[in-house]
Amino acid sequence: MNQPSDFIIVAAVLISIGIYGIVVKRNALRLIISIELIANAVNLVIVAFSRMLPNSQGQVFVLFSIAISAAEVAVGLGIMIIAYRFYKDIDVTEYKNLKN
Amino acid sequence: MAGETASQFLPILYLFGFGIVAGISSVMLSRLLSQRRRYNPIKFLPMECGQIPTGEGRSHFMMQYYSYILMFVVFDVMLIFLYAWAVTFTSVPKEATLPMMGFLGIMFAAMGYALFLAGKKGIW
Amino acid sequence: MGALNSEFRFGNFVGSIVQLVLFILAFVTLLVLPIIFFVLFFVPLPVVDGQVLTPYLFFSMMVDPSRTIPVMQFLIHTDLFRAAVFPGFAFAALIAASTIFIERKLLAKMQLRVGPLYAGKIEGIFQLLADGLKLISKEIIVPSGADKVIFWLAPIMFVSTSAAVVALIPVAPGWVAADVDVGLIAVFAILGFFPLIILLFSWASNSKYPFIGGLRALHQMVAFEIPFLLSALPAVIFAGSLNLSNIALSQNIFWNILVMPVNAFVFFISSLAELERVPFDLPEAESEIVAGWLTETSGMIFGLIQLGNYLKLYALAGLFVILFLGGWYGPQIFPPELIPGASTSDVSLLRLVALEGLYNPVTINSIFWFTVKTFVVILLMLITRGINPRIRIDILLHTGWYKLIVLTFINLFVVLTLIYGGILGPGGLISVK
């Protein structure tokens, strides 16, 4: 059960959940959550392959990836808060509506 | 074989489990032993110094220190990289410290500016 | 339930406890012994001392008690034993309990009074038991509008997360529940759960004071996490490993605190902040926000959180000892044999008493020194509580972010210069290994 393909399947399921979230959800926070899920699934795949090879570079790459996504969340939430302060809502469709 | 290091982590889970067992059992025991009376709804009002509570308990209230939490996210990342460096410190040539110093320098500059911004207490 | 006798004395209490124990023993004998025998006969048994632990062996042990020693030896080297009893839960809980007692007595002494005195005849030694029994029989109030799931789960998570930290603390060479390669980072990672739990709990209480308290706790822990992590950095540089046992082993020549006193100081301060102890007990500042995030806790929920707090206190004090105070190193004060000549004598009872095979002077010595040092650190924390008022949140944030970080960096650079100057480190004047 414990083979690279299994990890990849889990990652694929996570990615598809993330895609579902991105397509369906209109709540900014949920969008961020979806993005995080996808990023993590990808990290999982990388680490799985890095263990398979075995090669440390995969792990280094994942380290960078996590760092970047943390930074991204910080900025994303910063943007969200400023949007919330303007529109008093975190629904992205609302932002569009208000602009018109 | 994959999963070997995982067994190192098992005792942590054991202890976590002990904590949960201890917690749940004591809470259950306390439910068994304690007398409970639900004669009045006032009892279950949130406590507010003997007043009837006004307003929501969970407001969207903020302290002025949001910026520190934002900063924490970023510098937490920085720290772990520092640890990766510290572990390797003795086994790499001394020049390898230079990029880390660069990293630190840039982060320090950022931190300084961020602290300056945060110190202005205008952050929501 | 039944009424009580009018005559209430401590002796009666003890008597009733004994009665209870006897009853349970009888019960266990009747019910559990058959199960034991079932297991003995039908379940494949571990090999101990070259022999399979058969029922025969079991009965022979009853005849010759000293033969139980290999079984014990086997037992204490299992993971479960380590997690449950010795370096793990029971040990930590014991230290936590004694810490509470010492805290109350010590503070009382400092404040010219006597502290708990009457609960359990001798100097109020059973005060904690009384408090625990009281708390366990106390009603738990869940405020209306509270988030029930989080409200019940958060305290339990609090305790178990504290316990998980305890798992990583080594007390002697090889004596650690979880010997993790990345132990130090694991400690920090697990400590990172606490702000989350507190924040969620304070949110779940649906009340104002807990909410402010939770926010304060979050800010405080977040502010001190970074100096906290940074101050341990030079120790890792010396040890070249993140494994806590290795870090302790790397201090066999000199204690880290000699090289990085500032970092030790910062670590101490930060762990006070992490523990929400005076002067950093802002999240529970009773004169401002009633009891902070503990405002809505009642009964056992409060008790659990206190237990978690003291477990955490032990874990952090232990971590301080491991990182800075040279871990378990100390002069050897235990004799090589518990009872001289016991190993060669034929009296089996004597061998049992001498714990032959179990008794390892080095390990015992390590445990002893580790415990002593831990208590010293705990004592320092307690005294700090006695002499300081509470700090204010903005001063606290300022201290955490502007001062402590700079201090740790200064010390880090001092250490780096020492290493590059060829004084410390591999190839230096004082070599680590």
Add this chain to the structure above:
Amino acid sequence: MSSLDEKIEEAKKLSMHIVKESEEEKLMTLSVGPQHPGTGHFRFIIKLDGDYIVNVDLDLGYVHRGEEKMCEYRNYFTNIPHLERPVIHDSANITYSYSLAVEDLIGITVPRRGQFLRALTSELDRINYTLYWLAIYGIFLGHSTMFMWPAADRELVLDLLERLTGHRITHAFNIPGGVRNDMPNNFKEKCLSQINYLEKRLKEYEHIFYNNPLFRQRTEGVGVLSKEDAIKLGVTGSVLRASGVPYDIRKVEPYDIYNEIDFNVQYMKTCDSFARAYIPFLDVRESCHIIRELLDKMPESGDVREKLLSNIKGPPGESFKRVESGRGALSYHLVSDGTSRPYRVKISTGSFRNIIALPFLLVGSKLGDMPAIYWSLNYWPIEADR
């Protein structure tokens, strides 16, 4: 007239803090008291914007017991027990002022030894009050040891007072015409030794409390009440003296024996919470000196009490007398209509006059400053409520 308008505007700003309507929704309303470890018998409602206090509304009267009305139904003597209840740990001073007012109305003077005894209890009670206040200040700032030490040392004073007057805190000792009883034997020696010990103990407070950097951080520069504001708001006692006005009734309008006593008026010019916390402490030291001086100068024997009829009638008229209590000027305005009961008694207490500064100081400060500012105002809620 325009300057007057300006001043009026200024006064309005001083007394009211009105928050803009638009800001209202971001605020959190927090009730502090009455079941709150931070206030006691008192409540105020603060509006918080994050960590900052933007509005304060006081809600007094949780211990309003109608003392002034009750006075009108009791005669000049039976008024004593209930009049000392508002500040039971400073009861010698609150009855002192009342007795002075009644004596002023009737026109008698107290025998000299009685005057000394009154001053003695007054000073002892000042120490008692201040140490209690200091203890509570300690606990307000989360310093449990600082609760215990003054509370312990206060017991020394209470012990003395108990010997002298018969009760730990509610002495009912000062009555119109003098004091109830003479000193017991050996009191002087006992008093001297305990006061000396107390003075030694006071040094420790400086180490652990006043010079503690954390305490300094929390109080220095916090809640600054400038001299002008202090005068404008009419605060009194230690709050006033911490703002740089050397105004002590014992000095400016000496009553009874105080013009023969040599002592200094303590005042500071930093105007912040630290000064307000430090002045009462200096007062305690000064009181120790005064007590020693009093015991020194006290006549060996003599009357302690001018015998008055138990239902003495006051002549029609008014009197207004004040003493310096632990919290500042404590004055009685007594109106008599010639019967054996006072027609109107108005008690103007230091607490009631000091609390006016609270909203003024709290607005704009942080929530964490609240206990430090509030208790530095030397406020005893019951006294303000009466």
Add this chain to the structure above:
Amino acid sequence: MLKQLVNPVNPSNFNILVSKLSDVLVKALDEPLGYAINWGRVWSLWPVHLETACCSVEFGGSSDPRYDVERFGILEAFGSLRQCDLIVVQGTVTRKMAPRLRMVYDQMPEPKYVIAMGACAITGGLYLDSYNVLPGCDGIIPVDVYVPGCPPRPETLIQGTFLLQEKIKRSKIK
């Protein structure tokens, strides 16, 4: 849950046996448990921080080093009423304070005890005739022990808590 498991199969004998057994268990456990828990309650009374009037001075005084009620397990340092078991009504209950007092009492978790401290809390004391004072607090909350005095000496209060402890010892735990 056990009952539900047992019920459908054989409602007669086995059920009775189980209930008998559990009766025995309860009897055997109950008395020691009662002792133990009441013993815990006796030595761990945490009073709520509610000051109604001037008796609070002596109440505070009773935890000072001279009298140190922590000897009896009485800890006065608790901010929140949710962790407390004891109200000491410290004096006059005014009409303004009365609803708050009642509310504090209501919000405390069971079991809870009340000590009326001072003449005012017992009968109104000095302020019997005042327009804003209730004649004693037993009109609003049930009082366990009366401690007279104005204010009572800490010794009297401690003696009052002894009485309360006796009462707790004789009470049922549930």
Add this chain to the structure above:
Amino acid sequence: MADAMFIGLSILTIGSAIISLESRELLYGGIALAVSLLGIAGFFVILDATFVAMFQIAVYVGAVAVLVIFTVMLVRSPNTVTKRETVKRKISGIILSLAFLALFGAFIGNSAVSQFSFSDAVPAVDIKEIGRELLTYYSPVLIVLAFTLAGAIIGALALARREDIEEKNEPAK
């Protein structure tokens, strides 16, 4: 043992990932996200990448999840309950994700991925090796990362500034 752990972790991860998107309360969504990321850290542990796993926990649970939950609390409570999506959008989302899943499944089934296996003989990657890589070969990336992080924090702080600060900063004196 490892199998059981793997299955348990997958259920935990995927289940909480679904909850994180579908829970009615945003707060629970945040908690579920934390749990899901914790599950991924568990996978990392199984894959012998302990350092990465701890990094994951420290950063995601200790910081990102806290930040997300904190932001949830910041947002007014009516907004934390999810509005109902239109059914059409939901169905299309599900179809899209299923399609992706099918595509991916086909891809895995038809490639050599399924034949890959972990080599048991080779020991796991040491932390020191990661550090060495980081400091030598990847050191330029480290600098770039530093710039990214610096930009991120300064940008986030600049964004989160309050416009009404000028009037706010002067408390009514």
Add this chain to the structure above:
Amino acid sequence: MNTASGFIRALESGTRHLFVKRFTLRYPEQKLKFVGDGYQFDPKKGVGIAGLRGRHILFHDKCTGCQLCSIACEGIAEAIAMVKVDEQWKQNKKSIMPQIDYGKCVFCGLCVDACPFYALYMTNDYELSSYTKQHLIYTPSQLAIKPIDNGEVEIKIDSRGASHG
């Protein structure tokens, strides 16, 4: 540097107190010693004699039932009620004596001042708590009992701080 020295001073002071004598009076075992037998009235001087104002003591052989104490207390707490007693004393024709409700009494001692026959004094007894309000009402016969006075500790001051003997 000021900061550091401040902390060190505080630490030193705190640690020093670990070796100072405890101040605690172990109450149920030890009891305080007071001046005299309680607050009394000195008939010669016309002023009181210092003493603790605890529970009253009534000397039945002196009380005349003149009600002056009751009148004095009227304006204070109305704690004194005059009740009939069975005893016959020749100075007390009406056979009424004060009965004191300690639920109301504030221990001011003004009734002692008011009693012209020195029949009412106060004692060192302060252990008055009870379970019910009724038990707080002390009848004249209860008031006549002299309390057992066994307190003997006082504050002692020596070089290691103040303590109770």
Add this chain to the structure above:
Amino acid sequence: MERKSEIELKKKSLLLSKDILNSVVEKFGEKVNVIYDKRNRSKIMVDPEIIVETSIFLRDNHGFDHVESASGTDYPKEDQIEINYHLGSYVNPDLFPYVLVLSTKTSRSDPKSNSLINIFPSVEYFERETYEMLGVYFIGHPRNERFLLPEDWADIPPLRKDFRLKGR
């Protein structure tokens, strides 16, 4: 037994009070009555309409800058309520021991008076209390509302003489 300096002080205070009272009487003439002039204490009764001007005059010309106390007294026989402000000074050392009682009268049936809050901010709570206890409405005071009494107080103001305590 009084010492010499004491006598001097007495004289000085009398002179001082003469000064103040004379100037007030000069300024406002008939509308001001001096009720008494004792040592360190004197009382003037002014007409209700000039109370604000008088206090401004006293503040600006003599340095009375705060009130020690403000209260009212009910005189049902004369159908009047007397309002007293006890003025004191913190800036003028000569006036330290001196308290000037500034009082005015208002009718009992419709008690109204001009508030001094704009001249002496320190009267804020005193006036609020007087409003509550005697029912005097202070014109210009921002908060003539309940202060010390319970929220549900429905009786007449308690310090009026016709409010009787029960049982007395």
